[in-house]
Amino acid sequence: MFELSATPLDVSALRASLMPRAEAGALVTFEGWVRNESEGRSVTALTYEAAEELCRSEAEKIFGEARAKYRICEVRVAHRVGTLQVGEVAVWVGVTAPHRDAAFGACRYVMDELKRRLPIWKKEHYTGEPSRWVGV
Amino acid sequence: MFELSATPLDVSALRASLMPRAEAGALVTFEGWVRNESEGRSVTALTYEAAEELCRSEAEKIFGEARAKYRICEVRVAHRVGTLQVGEVAVWVGVTAPHRDAAFGACRYVMDELKRRLPIWKKEHYTGEPSRWVGV
């Protein structure tokens, strides 16, 4: 399951949504937090913008690839859009699996591919410098 | 920080304890849950027993190794002792780092080494079969 959220991510609720399955023995989660620094610049805030439908279809492809590569139970991703302050959670990835190998492998795979492929853009806001789209 | 707990782990509180540092951009957590199955046997509950002081000193060594190998901010582990029901959290590992590579690598390293080296023993309870110490 993939979602974009304009409000702060509720990490406890996200985790709880993966809990019920008895055959799951491992949960690996990744959280990306807004840092106060980026390539030597002092960051005050970030703005994320996403192409929503395209994100959804690409995320589903990535989940399918993860399921083909690793024996997992559930995978869930939530990504923020809008303006975030330092310390806020930008992205949350959670993967459950019978065993830890698959949970670690799939969580890493999903996070790496999301970062590389999802049509999401990040604008960094600095102190005393104009804002900038990252990666451009 | 390493702790053994005779009561259910408060995962939200564990996570929150790693939150304040602004230079951390990534959190990776691992949770091990009690499964209803082990090598084909139907598991009803588990009992963990630990050599407490030796666990603590060995965990600190593992944390030191993780810090030497990966650029991380914080690492925290909580492990249950006593009797646990299916679905309960047996172990929680959380690692924060400036970047995700180090957080994933260190979380995996810490979990693998804990499992291999900490003096903790697990007795599985089954339906219709005597309980058994695992790995023996």
Next chain:
Amino acid sequence: MRVIVQYYAMLREQVGRNEELRETTAETVGGLYEELARVYRLTMPAGRVRAAINDEFVRWDTPLRDGDRVIFIPPVAGG
């Protein structure tokens, strides 16, 4: 032929809008980007932009059809 073009991030800022209904003679999605780059003086080289038609990523030489919804994707930076 008329297509809908959606703009995001840096492209949205340079074009000055989210979306437009565009009359074009471009035959491929790559041709359309060239046209837009000229009209809006886009600074992002085509080689760094990907394209999607109707929410599917497509190659640069994919033919355009009337009514297509096209998204141009500058370098991404999620997570």
Next chain:
Amino acid sequence: MRVIVQYYAMLREQVGRNEELRETTAETVGGLYEELARVYRLTMPAGRVRAAINDEFVRWDTPLRDGDRVIFIPPVAGG
């Protein structure tokens, strides 16, 4: 010489207690395990057991000293 021996898990169950103050003539931690294996009919082969003295893992040939606190560690299974 007197040492404290602590038992866990399967060893605790086979010995029937957590801990004992033991008078021994064994010179090494390995010799002590052999003695205990004989006395308590322990089923776990020495090759699968590790040892710690005063909360530090030690080799099997480590000499015992009066007052040492010894833990024998059968195969572990945390996590």
